[in-house]
Amino acid sequence: MTHKWNVFKKRCQVGFALVAVLIIGFMLIQGCHPQPPAEPEPFAFKDSLSQYGFFQGELKQLKPVGRLFRYVLSTPLFTDYAIKDRFILLPKDSSIQYTGSGVLSFPDSTIIVKNFAYQNTDHQKVMIETRLLVKDPSDHAWKVMDYLWNAQQTEAIKHITGARVPITLLDDMGNAISTNYQVPNTNDCKRCHNNGGVLIPIGPKARNLNTDGPAATIAETAAGSALVGSATATSVNQLARWVQRGILRGMPDLSKVDKLPDWKDSIHYTVAQRARAYLDVNCAHCHTRGGDAYNTGLFLEYQQTDPAHIGIMKMPVSAGGGAGGLNFDILPGNPASSIMPYRMNAAEAGTAMPELARTVIHKEGVRLIQQWIKEMKAEK
Amino acid sequence: MIKHPLLYVLLGCCWLTACKPDVADDYKTRQVFGPGQEDKIVEAFLSLKDSSAIELKAGTYKFDNLSIAQLKHILIQGAGPDSTILDFSSQTSGGEGIRVTDVKGFTIRGMVLQNAKGDLIKINRCQDVVVASLHAIWQKADSNSGGYAIYPVLCKNVLIEDSYAEGASDAGIYVGQTQGAIVRRCKASRNVAGCEIENTQDAQVYDNEFYGNTAGFLIFDLPNLSQRGGRVRAYHNNFHDNNTKNFAKSGNFGTYWGVGNAPPGSGVVILSTSHIDLDSNQISHNNSSAIIIASGLSVDEKAMEKINAQYFPIPADVHIYGNQLSMDSAFPSPVYEHHVGKMLVAVQQRLGARIPLILYDGVSSNVISKGTTPNPDSIYIQQSEPNLFVDADLTRIGTKDWNPNTNGAPFTKH
Numbered sequence: 001m002t003h004k005w006n007v008f009k010k011r012c013q014v015g016f017a018l019v020a021v022l023i024i025g026f027m028l029i030q031g032c033h034p035q036p037p038a039e040p041e042p043f044a045f046k047d048s049l050s051q052y053g054f055f056q057g058e059l060k061q062l063k064p065v066g067r068l069f070r071y072v073l074s075t076p077l078f079t080d081y082a083i084k085d086r087f088i089l090l091p092k093d094s095s096i097q098y099t100g101s102g103v104l105s106f107p108d109s110t111i112i113v114k115n116f117a118y119q120n121t122d123h124q125k126v127m128i129e130t131r132l133l134v135k136d137p138s139d140h141a142w143k144v145m146d147y148l149w150n151a152q153q154t155e156a157i158k159h160i161t162g163a164r165v166p167i168t169l170l171d172d173m174g175n176a177i178s179t180n181y182q183v184p185n186t187n188d189c190k191r192c193h194n195n196g197g198v199l200i201p202i203g204p205k206a207r208n209l210n211t212d213g214p215a216a217t218i219a220e221t222a223a224g225s226a227l228v229g230s231a232t233a234t235s236v237n238q239l240a241r242w243v244q245r246g247i248l249r250g251m252p253d254l255s256k257v258d259k260l261p262d263w264k265d266s267i268h269y270t271v272a273q274r275a276r277a278y279l280d281v282n283c284a285h286c287h288t289r290g291g292d293a294y295n296t297g298l299f300l301e302y303q304q305t306d307p308a309h310i311g312i313m314k315m316p317v318s319a320g321g322g323a324g325g326l327n328f329d330i331l332p333g334n335p336a337s338s339i340m341p342y343r344m345n346a347a348e349a350g351t352a353m354p355e356l357a358r359t360v361i362h363k364e365g366v367r368l369i370q371q372w373i374k375e376m377k378a379e380k
Numbered sequence: 381m382i383k384h385p386l387l388y389v390l391l392g393c394c395w396l397t398a399c400k401p402d403v404a405d406d407y408k409t410r411q412v413f414g415p416g417q418e419d420k421i422v423e424a425f426l427s428l429k430d431s432s433a434i435e436l437k438a439g440t441y442k443f444d445n446l447s448i449a450q451l452k453h454i455l456i457q458g459a460g461p462d463s464t465i466l467d468f469s470s471q472t473s474g475g476e477g478i479r480v481t482d483v484k485g486f487t488i489r490g491m492v493l494q495n496a497k498g499d500l501i502k503i504n505r506c507q508d509v510v511v512a513s514l515h516a517i518w519q520k521a522d523s524n525s526g527g528y529a530i531y532p533v534l535c536k537n538v539l540i541e542d543s544y545a546e547g548a549s550d551a552g553i554y555v556g557q558t559q560g561a562i563v564r565r566c567k568a569s570r571n572v573a574g575c576e577i578e579n580t581q582d583a584q585v586y587d588n589e590f591y592g593n594t595a596g597f598l599i600f601d602l603p604n605l606s607q608r609g610g611r612v613r614a615y616h617n618n619f620h621d622n623n624t625k626n627f628a629k630s631g632n633f634g635t636y637w638g639v640g641n642a643p644p645g646s647g648v649v650i651l652s653t654s655h656i657d658l659d660s661n662q663i664s665h666n667n668s669s670a671i672i673i674a675s676g677l678s679v680d681e682k683a684m685e686k687i688n689a690q691y692f693p694i695p696a697d698v699h700i701y702g703n704q705l706s707m708d709s710a711f712p713s714p715v716y717e718h719h720v721g722k723m724l725v726a727v728q729q730r731l732g733a734r735i736p737l738i739l740y741d742g743v744s745s746n747v748i749s750k751g752t753t754p755n756p757d758s759i760y761i762q763q764s765e766p767n768l769f770v771d772a773d774l775t776r777i778g779t780k781d782w783n784p785n786t787n788g789a790p791f792t793k794h
Contacts, residue, residue, distance in 0.1 A: 160426050161419070164472070182473050186426050187447035190481070197450065197482040197505065289606075292481070292504065295533045295557055297604035308604050313682065315637030317578075317602055320499070320527020320550045321629040322475075327636045350498035350526055355475045 042138040043109070045145040049130050049156035054089065054113060060127050060153050062115055067092065069247070071238060073203050074211040075263040075277045078362040079116060080181055081171045083125055086203070087113040090247065098250040100258065101303075103201050104209075108137035112201055118169040121176050128165055129183045130156045133193070133201050142199045144189040160186045172364060179359045188356050196290035206239065206251070207258035207302070208281065213238035260302060263368065275372035276302050278365055282354060298329060311340055312376070322351045333378035335370035344369060407433035407455055415439030422446065428454060436491065438463035444471050445496075447479040454483055458491025461515040461544070468496035476502040476526070489513050496526050500548075503532040511540045518547030521570040523629040525549040529571070533557055534606065541565050549628055550639050551576035551598070552590075555583065557606050563588060572628045573598050573639045574619070577612055579605045579690075585614040594714075595642035596622040596666060601652040602638070603676065603686035603693070613657040619647045621665045623712035636719070641679045643668050643721035644714035652676040652683070654696040664706045668715050668724050669735065671705070673698055673759060675743035678774045679720070684747075694745050696757035705737045705765050727772045727784050736767045736786060741774040754790035761791045 046052055049059065056065040064070060068089045076084060089111040090096070097105035106112075112133040117125045127149040134143050147156035148163055162185030168178045193199050213236065235241045239257060242248035251257065261269040261277040269277075279287075280302035286292040287300040296317050299309040308314045311329030316339060324342045331337045343353035345366045352358070408431040413421050418441055424434060425446050433455040443466060448454060458464030468477035477496030480486055480503045489512035493500045500516040503509055509532055516529035527550035532538045538561040545552025545568040552568035553575040555561045561583040567590070568574035574590030576598040577583050590596040596619035601609045623645045628635060635641075642649055645668025650656055652675055663670045676683030676693030683693040711728070715721035728735040738761060745756050761769060769788030776782040 161423050180472070185422075185447070187449045187479075187481075188474075190449045191447075191479075194449075194482070199450075294606065295504070297606070308686065314604060315602075315680070317605065317638065318527060318531075318533070318550070318554070318556065319638075320548075321523050321525070322498070322527070323629065323635065323637075325523075325629040325635055348497065349471050349473050350475065350496075355498075356473065359473070 039139070040108075040137040043134050043136040043143060045132070045134070045143070045158060047158050049147045052111075054087065059155065060149075062087075068113070070214045071204070071209065072211065072214045073208045073281070074260045075208065075281045077203070077281050077357060078365055079357050080179060080360050081118065081169055081177075081362075082128070082181075083117045083119060085115040085117075088204070089113065095246060096242070096248045098206060098248055098252075100206060100252075102205060104204050104206060104248070106135055106201070106204075108135050108140055110135045112204065114203075118167055118181070121168055121170060123170070126167070127153055127156070128167070128181055129159075131184075131189070142193070142201065144186055144193060144199065146183060146186065146189070148183060159183065162188060169360075171360075177360050182356070182359055184356060191292050191356060192285045192354075194292060195285075195288070202285045203281075205260075207260040210237070210239050210254075210257050210259045211262065212236050213241050263365075271368070271372050271375055275368050276300075278368055282365065286354070311338075320350075322353075324351070330373055330376070331378075332376035333374060335373040338373050341366055341369045341373065407431050407453065409433070410435060412437065415441055418443060430454075433457060436464050436466070440465040440467060442467050442470060443477070444468070445474045445477055445479065447474075447481070448483055448486070449479075449481045451483050453485040454487070456488040456491075458489070460490045461492050461513050464491040466491060466493050468494065468500070471497040475499060476531070478502070480504065480506055482506065484508060486510070487512070491515075492517065493529075495519060498526045499528040499531045500526060501530055502528070503535060503538075505534045506532070507536040509535055509538045511538075512542055514543040516543070516545050516552070521547035521549075521627070523549050523627050527551075528554040529568075530554065531556070532561070536560055538562070539564075544568065545574075546570050548572065552593070554578065555580050558583075559607075562586075567591075569593060570624070572626055573642055574622065576600060576639065577609065578602065579607055579609040581607065581609055581611055583609075583612040585612070586616045589618045589620075591618070591620045591622060592624065593622045594624050594626045594644050595639065595646040595649055596620070596663075597647070598639065598642060598649045599651070599653050599656055600638075600649070601676075601691060601693075603680075603683065603688075603691040605690055608690050608692065609653045611655045612653070613659075614648070615657070615660045617661045619661060619663045619666065622647060623665070623667050623714070625714035626718055636679060641720055643672075643718050643724055645669065645712040645721070645724075646672055648672070649674065650695055650698055651679070652691070652693045652695055654692070654698070656695070656698045658698070658700045659702045662704045664704065665708055667708045667710065667712045668721060669739045670707055670737040671700060672739045672741075674739075674741040674774070677743045677747075678741040694743060694747070694757060695759070696745070697760075698758070699760045700738065701760070701762040703763060705763060705768075707734075707737055709734060711735075723772070723774060723777055726777060727770060730782070730784055731770065731786065734767060736770040737765055738763075738769045740769070740771050740791070742771040742784075743775055759791050761788060 054068050056063050062085050068087050091109040094107040099105050115130045117127045120126050130147040132145045136143050146159050148159040149156045163183040164180040167181050261273045263274045263278040279300040283300040287298050314329045316323050323339045326339045329339045335341050346352045410433040412435040414437040430452040435457045438459040476499040478501040484507045486506050487510040492515040494517050518525040525547050529545035529548045529552045531554050533556035535558045540563045543566045548571040551573040552571035556578045558580045563585045564587050566588045569592040572594045574593040574596045578600045628640045647663040647666035647670045649672045770786050772784045
């Protein structure tokens with residue numbers, strides 16, 4: 001470099017040098033700011049939910065139209081006893097590629113729609129927010145947006161800053177609970193929908209979709225939702241139905257697909273299976289390697305087998321006062337001295353787990369985890 | 381030859397424009413806000429693009445919480461730690477006041493962060509982090525304070541300088557699972573631990589003053605985490621008067637993890653880590669122990685079962701030299717209410733004399749090798765103070781074989 005530079009200097013006349021300098025300078029600038037190759041336009045979120053044309057008729061009825069279709073999960077995330085409606089919109093002539101572990105592989109321009117509502121004391125379903133996950137074709141990355149429903153329940157408007165919505169909801173036992181429901185801001189979304197710095201969906205994993213399909217689908221199809229593919233779906237199983245419709249490709253025989261237990265199904269599953277399914281869905285998006293709680297060493301995926309990572313006799317790392325002065329995440333046989341149910345049974349910031357997505361305690365979830373820990377054999 | 385110097389300058393300018401490194405204040409956009417504009421600030425944080433600076437003018441701001449995620453080259457700048465105050469008393473959700481995730485090139489400087497329910501600022505999985513002239517405090521220091529005031533974790537290249545942490549119920553300044561960290565010219569007081577370097581590699585801690593905490597400075601490795609720590613040098617620091625009650629939320633005698641294990645009155649605690657240099661520090665008036673060197677086995681009987689590539693409970697290559705060490709003649713009273721503190725009291729009783737300045741728990745790799753080599757783990761101490769050293773034989777405490785001894789000879793040679 002120095003040699004060339006000297007040669008360069010020696011050869012230069014002042015006038016020539018000026019030109020050369022300008023040319024070299026221009027090249028340097030260009031060289032370090034490469035022009036990206038032409039790509040599809042970045043996805044732009046619309047200002048209101050209705051503009052997407054996802055639904056027909058009255059918006060709040062959430063009747064899917066066109067290629068939007070409804071799906072369900074074996075075990076859902078708890079969000080203040082919210083009533084959730086989930087939909088996927090696949091672009092024309094495309095399908096989902098099966099993946100055995102993790103989230104299914106969705107094509108560019110897929111939109112995943114999740115609506116949150118609550119049941120008020122008059123037993124009416126009241127819309128709160130609608131969340132969108134879009135796989136942007138310009139960079140193949142998932143993007144998030146939230147839409148907040150208006151008081152008239154006629155429209156949901158783009159909303160990035162989060163909100164606290166005072167509501168009085170009915171829980172699963174019909175008890176009225178007043179709370180300030182937390183609508184996430186767009187960074188909150190990124191916290192859970194994130195692994196190793198990449199934004200990803202959470203729910204639509206094969207194992208959590210491997211269940212009976214939504215009853216509503218057939219009625220909705222009859223009502224005009226022209227689902228992807230033309231074949232008649234006869235299967236009850238959601239994934240099998242998707243394969244029949246051509247929505248999903250590459251799936252092995254259904255018997256070879258993992259199945260996440262339904263956390264409420266005490267007939268087919270043990271307490272331990274249900275508890276692990278519950279933790280997988282409610283905690284493992286952060287409590288996993290590369291997740292937001294990677295630093296804790298507490299990893300709660302359904303497949304996790306290391307007792308220490310599951311929390312058994314594991315001391316916390318950075319829980320601070322959130323641990324309530326207790327010593328172990330899980331002390332087998334002793335739920336009252338275990339940090340995990342202690343934090344699930346709290347609602348205040350700094351103690352409550354999950355940190356986001358709920359402001360009230362999920363009593364049924366806490367009970368399940370307490371029962372699981374109680375049934376664990378105490379160590380000597 | 382180019383005769384006009386101007387041409388060199390011109391060429392140089394082109395080169396700088398082309399491939400310039402991140403230099404201070406070189407941000408594509410800069411937004412300036414004042415008190416009363418909290419809603420706009422929240423929105424600005426959520427709408428940030430790469431290479432943005434946010435400037436907060438003098439005054440007090442109230443937030444529930446703030447977050448920054450998945451960006452490059454971001455500056456949050458206040459008017460100084462005397463004048464820009466961000467108050468998080470009204471936090472209702474999340475785990476911290478400010479949360480920064482997956483940012484490459486993050487700088488925060490010149491402000492006070494105070495009174496969050498959780499941690500004050502957590503910087504998670506970031507690279508090239510600078511925290512400067514930041515005061516992170518809980519005005520009321522008790523077990524209801526959040527855990528950490530300044531909390532980078534899983535980061536690469538962290539600089540914390542000219543900052544102050546107060547009132548944390550865990551560590552005031554906490555660097556966790558990080559590669560490359562410098563903590564310098566900082567102060568920490570009225571925390572459980574003033575500063576903790578945990579499972580962190582290649583850290584330099586110098587020109588700091590940690591005082592009035594339960595424990596001044598901790599270098600810890602804990603099991604089940606993403607990486608081992610080690611290669612930490614602490615020098616030219618002043619760790620003094622750390623004698624307060626351990627107010628980490630706990631049962632009767634303290635929790636058995638993290639800083640819950642730090643006995644009141646400890647200057648420096650080195651736990652389960654290796655390649656540590658502690659030199660040229662002033663460590664005084666920490667009245668239970670100036671320096672503790674301990675294995676995980678002293679606080680966790682299952683520590684040996686947790687050995688893997690990311691954890692080894694026995695400290696090694698600990699070099700202590702050229703420090704000024706002193707202690708007062710009596711334990712601070714909170715030590716009698718603490719589970720590790722009570723062990724120190726027992727050691728003193730057993731010796732029948734004031735506990736020495738440096739306490740080693742005596743758990744060496746001989747436990748694994750069944751060997752008898754004296755000092756097999758290169759614990760090296762070169763200090764001239766009297767009553768310097770005790771091998772406390774802590775794992776046999778309370779048994780008839782328990783034999784704390786003050787022969788430091790095997791530990792004075794390389």
